[in-house]
Amino acid sequence: MNELDEIKSCGSAFPPEPAGEKARPAFGYTLHAQDGRARLGTVHTPRGDIRTPAFMPVGTVATVKALYPEQVRQAGADIILANTYHLMLRPGAERVARLGGLHSFMRWDGPILTDSGGFQVMSLSKIRKITEAGAEFQSHIDGSRHMLSPERSIEIQCLLGADIQMQFDECIELPAERREVERAMELSLRWAERSKASFERHSKAGQALFGIVQGGTDAELRARSARELVAMDLPGYAVGGLAVGEGHDVMLATLEGVLPHLPESKPRYLMGVGTPEDLIESVRRGIDMFDCVMPTRNGRHGLAFTWGGRVNLRNAKHAEDLSPLDPESACPAARDYSRAYLHHLMRSGEYLGAMLLSWVNTWFYQELMAAMRLAIAEGRFEAWAAATKERIGRKG
């Protein structure tokens, strides 16, 4: 697409920030433009700016799977996410700190966001016990026993050196009784207070702690969670506990209920989401940041996102197709290799298949965000969103 050349220089269309450390806060958010509820902005961190709406590739155990760090940066990512739960178990937070922190360990010099570990304790660990104090659990790797509390989660995130850290929260499985959703939401609010206190003790200048709105799909609980977190005056807010099986429409309805309660002056992050259509509809409602394993996980399974629609490279129809995967993409893997070759690599279970398709999908997600930023800047987000959803929704 021709607009991509423009997108590359999109940031320069905005008035330059005043120079000097005092003129710009070490962490902050600038809202450049709005188109409907869609927001174009910049999150400022000491390690560099994050152009929003932003998609954060997931580097679970200190690597974005099957990609060199240079490829993640070249795809257009300003920030990546890493997982507290995985890194505390292996190689261990204290070890990463002794080695100089996560950035130099994994050779990513841009900002890093870490989650709190709460979600993985629920989804991955073998045995867990949630109390007011925190979560006791057994490692999914070796069965060893561990404790995560708000204090320990923040301590770990500071040891890793994360630029954006997340409060410790309890993520429950949906559907659940309202009473249970309310209990977990209120516990998460108390944990937010404790996370904030711990963050104030351990963090460095320029690092930021985000609160996480919980409350399932209940509008009243979500609103209460948002109001209480906003009262804590945190530098950013996330919406958690969605994309866990409730469905696209329920997720969007929940978002619509939450977002009016969050301040316009701070970034809003929708955790663990999602498909390209999810991203478009969430940006349309005012979300600024996303993370999801979908581009890399789907890539490893042979599913590609392209500007012409989704493509399952394992499908036999590609076996003798000499056309490239996506001539509209700027990713070398989408242009230089034939579908026939990619099909062969996936059928053969070869590393290079996972490497190429993870690259294609990571690049596609960044191009999608860049296209959204451009559409917002030019005040044509609605038309762009409708046209884009139509073309990328096809089966290629």
Added chain:
Amino acid sequence: MNELDEIKSCGSAFPPEPAGEKARPAFGYTLHAQDGRARLGTVHTPRGDIRTPAFMPVGTVATVKALYPEQVRQAGADIILANTYHLMLRPGAERVARLGGLHSFMRWDGPILTDSGGFQVMSLSKIRKITEAGAEFQSHIDGSRHMLSPERSIEIQCLLGADIQMQFDECIELPAERREVERAMELSLRWAERSKASFERHSKAGQALFGIVQGGTDAELRARSARELVAMDLPGYAVGGLAVGEGHDVMLATLEGVLPHLPESKPRYLMGVGTPEDLIESVRRGIDMFDCVMPTRNGRHGLAFTWGGRVNLRNAKHAEDLSPLDPESACPAARDYSRAYLHHLMRSGEYLGAMLLSWVNTWFYQELMAAMRLAIAEGRFEAWAAATKERIGRKG
């Protein structure tokens, strides 16, 4: 090592070849210099020159595992090897031909050597029956029945478009009765004649067929095999059926018996070999070409070859070692990442670990060949070999 800068321009030290297509045969070998029995040469092919001694990275199913083709080239490889057995089963030789041949399929524009499939029929297929006609076998992938004969093997290699093709041979397991070794060697000679006849029908100008010397570890059988093959006047000769468990010293003794029977004017290829020490000792005896899965397979298992010795990255002693894997290597993976990070990646079973160590090892093998070429050119191979074996034999 400082000599590496020089090695990069090593080829230019030799007198330029006369220009024009007629002046240089489409396929040929030039012997530039000898140091003892070690030979410095060039194998000429229409797809480019191969600097010898040469190591061919193995691209079994049309990919050198866990590497982009650009990385293989940048490491210094002039030629790669692909496997007839694997490619005939998936994606199929006729399919590769319809797609334009193996070179464009896998994006490798340099020369490619294919083996005949004989070795894999023995080592991989479930059921096999060897007759005068050829080998019947069942696919290790789906159990389907196939037949490989000298005629079909060459037809497949021509369909793939291989620049250097190998005669079909029977590889038996060692140790074996002399009678059995002799029977298989004589069958392989008859198959060489049939391979040659098939090659003359199917091949294109500039492609070359190599014969394979068999005969186990029996000097008399090996000599007879070599003499009969040389009488067929093939453009190159391989030594097959070694490095199958007979041990380093027996392998070298067998080589010493064979090589005097092969013409000096043609390239000599030792199949499926081997460790860095194997390569040095074989070059010392007059071998020009090698292939082996060791650099990539060891890389996937966490074993690295470095100029300071072998390193097992899975070893706990590397867990907090911030030093690079090999500061003497020019490979980015050996210089830019810490041993601690590589250790973490291998322990976590991450793609990037296999990617980085396959890259390091592939690069090391190419640097080793370049260093050998330079040492031969400068007439100091013996001293270089002794010093190099000492340093790379360490446990790092």
